[in-house]
Amino acid sequence: MAVIQHVVDEAHPVAGCDAMLTSLPRMPLVIRTADCLPLMLVDPVRRAIGIAHAGWRGLAAGLPLKLLAAFRHTFQSRPEDLLVAIGPAIHPCCYEVGPEFERSFGPFVQLRGSRRTCDLIGAAIDQFRRGRVAPLHIIDSQQCTACTGSPWYSIRREGQTTGRLLSFIVIR
Ligand SMILES: [Zn+2]
Numbered sequence: 001m002a003v004i005q006h007v008v009d010e011a012h013p014v015a016g017c018d019a020m021l022t023s024l025p026r027m028p029l030v031i032r033t034a035d036c037l038p039l040m041l042v043d044p045v046r047r048a049i050g051i052a053h054a055g056w057r058g059l060a061a062g063l064p065l066k067l068l069a070a071f072r073h074t075f076q077s078r079p080e081d082l083l084v085a086i087g088p089a090i091h092p093c094c095y096e097v098g099p100e101f102e103r104s105f106g107p108f109v110q111l112r113g114s115r116r117t118c119d120l121i122g123a124a125i126d127q128f129r130r131g132r133v134a135p136l137h138i139i140d141s142q143q144c145t146a147c148t149g150s151p152w153y154s155i156r157r158e159g160q161t162t163g164r165l166l167s168f169i170v171i172r
Contacts, residue, residue: 002063004052004070019052019067021074028170034153035095035145037124038087038167041067048075049169056097059120060104064127079132086140087167090156092119094146 005014007022007029014020019039020029029051031038037059039052050071054063071077092110097118102109108119108126121140128138145152145165153163 002058002061002066006074018058018063021050021070023048023075025171028168030166030168032164032166034155034162034164035090037089037120040085040169042083043071043077043081045081046075046077049171051169056120059123064124065131068131080134082133084128084133084138086121088141088143088145088152090146091144092117093144
């Protein structure tokens with residue numbers, strides 16, 4: 001399941017969703033993460049933006065593809081116009097998972113000796129590419145939140161009580 005909200009005015013702030021879209025200037029969209037993927041999208045042609053908090057459940061539910069559909073539906077965006085940025089998130093170096101991930105993430109689950117890891121960033125990029133976003137329009141921060149010494153908050157490394165990374169995007 002993936003809930004995507006269209007932010008249409010200042011009077012009705014939204015919360016409790018996986019993703020938000022808007023074409024309103026000066027309306028920042030903000031998410032909080034610690035290991036999950038912050039996804040930020042811009043359509044410079046239609047002047048629209050979006051942000052998403054993508055964990056493994058959201059990615060397994062096709063959240064990137066659903067975001068593209070929501071942009072198309074809401075703003076008539078073309079995927080080839082969209083720019084995508086992926087903020088700091090847990091990378092396969094640190095994301096050890098159980099065998100049940102193989103069903104949802106197939107080629108993005110790898111065995112490294114006795115460890116089974118999952119590449120959520122690769123899975124997200126794959127969905128955007130399948131949705132016809134140009135590979136050169138997708139930027140990954142290449143920052144792993146969970147690596148030892150990482151400056152980012154990580155639930156995997158520090159537990160649930162750790163802080164959260166704020167990501168935001170706004171149209172000036
Ligand atoms: Zn790592």
